[in-house]
Amino acid sequence: MSVELKASPIIKKHLKTLRLRVNELKEKGVTPQLKVILVGQNPASVIYTENKKKFCEKIGASCEIIKLDETISADDFVKKTAEIAADKNVHGCLIQLPLPRQLSQLNVGELIPSEKDVDGFHSENLIALLKNQHSNTALPPCTPKGIMTLLDFYNIDVAGKNIAIIGRSLIVGKPLALMLTNKNATVTLCHSATTNIEKHTQHADIIITAMGQAKFLKRAHLSDKGHQIVIDVGMNKWSNDETCGDVDFQDVVQLVQAITPVPGGVGKMTILSLAQNLLQAAENSLYL
Ligand code: GUN
Secondary structure (H helix, E strand, O other): OOEEOOOHHHHHHHHHHHHHHHHHHHHOOOOOEEEEEEEOOOHHHHHHHHHHHHHHHHOOOEEEEEEEOOOOOHHHHHHHHHHHHHOOOOOEEEEOOOOOHHHOOOOHHHOOOHHHEOOOOOHHHHHHHHOOOOOOOOOOOHHHHHHHHHHHHOOOOOOOOEEEEEOOOOOOHHHHHHHHHHOOOEEEEEOOOOOOHHHHHHOOOEEEEOOOOOOOEOHHHOOOOOOOEEEEOOOEEEEOOEEEOOEOHHHHHHHOOEEOOOOOOHHHHHHHHHHHHHHHHHHHHOOO
16 A cells, blocks of 8 residues: 655644744734736646635735736846835745746846745755755745655655656756755656666655656556655646646556655645745845
8 A cells, every 4th residue: 555645734734833924924014925927828827826826825925916918028027027026025026937938038047036036946045955055045946845845744764765856957856856965865867868767766765756747657667666755746737637747646556655646745835835935035034
């Protein structure tokens, strides 16, 4: 029997602390406020941003989704973003990805000042990971942070473990490799040019899929010992009414020790991390 590593008990555990922190901020005259910049109407992005807003409101923080036209020019977009981020009542700001083609050349990670960069994409926030610096001022990327919180909750110690990550994005794969390395794991970062991915995944204690290919990871990628833990970051459309991860859940579930569900796993953890970063940014603003 494999264990399902669900996000819901973790969210439940953290809600009380998050609400308490919001109340303490409000007592000091600060209502934590998030601005989410959404360009166009990508259906997945619309749902993700609404979920972020709902969670902020659930903990008593404020969140506004700023909707910009799909055809906005790069100049106008940069101006608008700077205007939103400069507001002293805004503690956190994020630009929902992906962006339309005319904005794809922008260095989006740097458009929001590091202290309000609740996505953790700014170079200053990433450098803190590279240097393994622990401070309250650096805001870590949300999905990798959420995965670390999940592993910790389920008492999965990564020190000394072999971990295969599939996907080298700046949002997930690369920063996650750094976080796990900082916790003494041995990380193999696989990607689209990796030959024989099975060789790496079969030898891993933990497999993390983050490449956005529906039901990619199958039983052939696994060891036959049944000891592996699988963390699925993917959120893909399989058919009109099915959302699935990068893992073929039904194919592997009986062959692993533990696995995250999709939905109900890493996606919810990302939003928890976002709320934690927002509160951190709002608390830090008291000392600026
Ligand atoms: N699109 C998919 N995941 C993310 C995320 O974590 N942050 C932002 N800003 N956009 C995304």
